Amino acid sequence: MATRVLMTGNDAIGEAAIRAGCDAYYGYPITPQNEITAFMALHMPENNRVFIQAESEISAINMVFGTAAAGKRAMTSSSSPGISLKQEGISFLAGAELPAVIVNVQRGGPGLGNIAPSQSDYFQATKGGGHGDYHQIVLAPDSVQEMHDLTILAFKLAGKYRTPVMILTDGRLGQMMEPLILYKGTPPPMQRKAWAVNGAINRKPNFIRSLYLVEGELETLNIKLQKKYAGIRQKEIRCEKRLTQDCEVLLVAYGTSARIAKGAIASVRAAGIRAGLLRPITLWPFPYDAIARIAKHVKGVLVVEMSSGQMLEDVKLAVNGHVPVFFEGRMGGGVPLESSIVKKIKSISRRKIMTGH
Amino acid sequence: MIKDMIYDRPESLTDVKTHYCPGCGHGIVHTLIAETIDSLKIRERTIGVAPVGCSVLAYFYMNFDVTEAAHGRTPSVATGIKRVLPDRIVFSYQGDGDLAAIGMAETIHTANRGENITVVFINNAVYGMTGGQMAPTSLIGQKTATSPRGRNVETMGPPLRMCELLNSLDKPYHIERVAIDGPDGVRKARKALMTAFKAQVDGKGYSFVEILSPCPIYQRLSPVDALKFVGTQMAAYFPVGVFRKEGTVVNA
Numbered sequence: 001m002a003t004r005v006l007m008t009g010n011d012a013i014g015e016a017a018i019r020a021g022c023d024a025y026y027g028y029p030i031t032p033q034n035e036i037t038a039f040m041a042l043h044m045p046e047n048n049r050v051f052i053q054a055e056s057e058i059s060a061i062n063m064v065f066g067t068a069a070a071g072k073r074a075m076t077s078s079s080s081p082g083i084s085l086k087q088e089g090i091s092f093l094a095g096a097e098l099p100a101v102i103v104n105v106q107r108g109g110p111g112l113g114n115i116a117p118s119q120s121d122y123f124q125a126t127k128g129g130g131h132g133d134y135h136q137i138v139l140a141p142d143s144v145q146e147m148h149d150l151t152i153l154a155f156k157l158a159g160k161y162r163t164p165v166m167i168l169t170d171g172r173l174g175q176m177m178e179p180l181i182l183y184k185g186t187p188p189p190m191q192r193k194a195w196a197v198n199g200a201i202n203r204k205p206n207f208i209r210s211l212y213l214v215e216g217e218l219e220t221l222n223i224k225l226q227k228k229y230a231g232i233r234q235k236e237i238r239c240e241k242r243l244t245q246d247c248e249v250l251l252v253a254y255g256t257s258a259r260i261a262k263g264a265i266a267s268v269r270a271a272g273i274r275a276g277l278l279r280p281i282t283l284w285p286f287p288y289d290a291i292a293r294i295a296k297h298v299k300g301v302l303v304v305e306m307s308s309g310q311m312l313e314d315v316k317l318a319v320n321g322h323v324p325v326f327f328e329g330r331m332g333g334g335v336p337l338e339s340s341i342v343k344k345i346k347s348i349s350r351r352k353i354m355t356g357h
Numbered sequence: 358m359i360k361d362m363i364y365d366r367p368e369s370l371t372d373v374k375t376h377y378c379p380g381c382g383h384g385i386v387h388t389l390i391a392e393t394i395d396s397l398k399i400r401e402r403t404i405g406v407a408p409v410g411c412s413v414l415a416y417f418y419m420n421f422d423v424t425e426a427a428h429g430r431t432p433s434v435a436t437g438i439k440r441v442l443p444d445r446i447v448f449s450y451q452g453d454g455d456l457a458a459i460g461m462a463e464t465i466h467t468a469n470r471g472e473n474i475t476v477v478f479i480n481n482a483v484y485g486m487t488g489g490q491m492a493p494t495s496l497i498g499q500k501t502a503t504s505p506r507g508r509n510v511e512t513m514g515p516p517l518r519m520c521e522l523l524n525s526l527d528k529p530y531h532i533e534r535v536a537i538d539g540p541d542g543v544r545k546a547r548k549a550l551m552t553a554f555k556a557q558v559d560g561k562g563y564s565f566v567e568i569l570s571p572c573p574i575y576q577r578l579s580p581v582d583a584l585k586f587v588g589t590q591m592a593a594y595f596p597v598g599v600f601r602k603e604g605t606v607v608n609a
């Protein structure tokens with residue numbers, strides 16, 4: 001049996017990055033992700049990899065750009081305000097089709113906010129964040145094991161699609177310790193790097209471009225990007241379904257909120273109420289179809305988030321008015337209580353379904 | 358002894374028409390960089406980082422690998438390349454807006470870490486690409502789109518002298534300012550670039566070459582007068598010379 005080790009979520013991400021073959025890590029201190037930067041400061045040099053504490057998040061994401069342009073694996077991590085600063089860089093990575101992994105250990109906002117866990121950067125992460133018509137793949141772990149596993153997956157997807165991948169987690173998952181099994185495989189392969197700027201030896205020079213002034217050129221690039229995104233939507237949607245076969249109330253939650261939702265479901269099931277959970281693991285691409293299919297046979301859907309209701313909009317799009325969608329959330333670093341979720345589930349389960357008109 | 362001189366296009370320069378305005382300094386410096394790279398025989402292992410500015414399309418003219426960078430982040434992108442490919446020759450090419458305004462933090466910290474890269478700084482005292490706005494290096498009294506009555510020291514501060522600023526740091530290996538105001542200045546610029554790139558090839562560390570450069574359109578002068586402006590007014594405020602040689606301050 002594989003041995004399990006005890007680690008914080010933040011360390012589990014760092015350890016995974018090294019095991020995924022991350023060549024360079026660039027960071028800037030911000031709570032509650034500081035453990036990642038400290039972990040990388042200690043362990044990247046031990047593994048003959050590059051570590052730089054940059055002068056800002058802006059500089060860090062652009063160092064990532066350089067390393068990715070050179071055809072190597074790069075990662076940066078930060079928390080909400082720092083991630084805001086990285087948005088221009090992420091847009092550039094998407095436009096130049098460069099692979100990179102970005103970790104957002106979310107904290108409460110807006111502004112400097114606080115250092116409590118939050119999920120209020122969902123819009124920023126899934127709807128673009130930076131300028132231009134682009135998407136990044138967004139992965140949402142809900143355990144320390146997944147912090148580790150999804151980091152490996154992030155490098156794999158970044159390399160496969162030549163696109164930035166964000167791990168969207170929060171301060172609670174980052175700080176808490178759980179046992180996990182470490183990745184033992186080889187680093188995921190990168191695509192052939194015929195495009196990299198690593199020296200024009202026996203080949204024509206390569207250019208990594210960001211500006212397209214000739215009429216139509218930029219539209220062509222955008223069409224290419226959208227094709228890539230369509231492929232990602234088709235192949236990479238991931239979600240966990242728990243007790244959704246027979247459920248009359250469907251909960252949708254990710255990350256920390258999903259853990260609390262699982263507790264609430266166990267408690268109402270004991271009381272004979274059939275609740276189930278769909279937990280998106282990819283927030284972009286979003287599991288619209290999976291939610292729509294389950295929503296067909298439930299009395300109502302309950303979205304649980306640590307925000308004012310951001311993923312809620314995507315769930316409503318998925319449900320498309322078929323059944324009512326309810327919301328339970330806390331803002332500004334507040335964490336939803338299991339008891340209030342239970343209350344909402346109970347009231348939804350009492351609803352009478354109207355059939356016919 | 359007179360050496361044989363072959364006046365030809367360097368291999369490191371592509372054979373295309375330039376988009377730069379008549380009298381612009383960028384084309385001259387592109388040629389000088391290409392000549393330097395040819396002489397050092399490093400074309401196949403050189404990677405250029407182009408800025409956001411008039412020279413954003415520099416890759417169009419360079420016959421080696423080039424990447425663009427976000428405005429001002431040019432030295433961070435160069436750092437990200439050099440650290441994972443330490444045997445490659447990496448240089449950033451930046452205007453005054455890119456290097457001394459939006460990218461000031463990156464400029465100073467890259468130099469302070471002593472990254473083994475070369476920074477080529479084109480100081481034309483204006484923002485060219487965006488239409489002639491005031492640059493951090495615009496001269497006192499200089500009229501630009503955003504200093505229509507001339508740069509006023511009281512509200513806009515005086516121009517920034519980047520060589521002097523960087524010379525206060527411990528790590529840079531070579532810091533030099535030249536002015537391409539005529540054939541002599543161009544020769545000196547070629548020599549400075551050679552020293553800077555050679556330093557990197559030898560693994561000596563950070564090298565910085567500031568080139569005072571004409572921009573007739575936005576300096577609001579004829580091409581000939583722009584050269585005079587560079588050699589007299591600009592050079593009066595930004596003295597040319599070597600500030601750091603082999604890691605030692607020579608002109609504090």
Ligand SMILES: Cc1ncc(C[n+]2csc(CCOP(=O)(O)OP(=O)(O)O)c2C)c(N)n1
Pocket residue numbers: 409410411412428451452453454455456479481483484485486487492
């Ligand atoms: C984040 C950002 N801000 C502003 C701009 C607009 N912009 C493009 S080039 C430039 C300044 C160019 O001036 P300089 O660096 O001196 O180079 P030059 O064009 O004179 O060669 C600016 C402000 C931009 N592209 N990105």
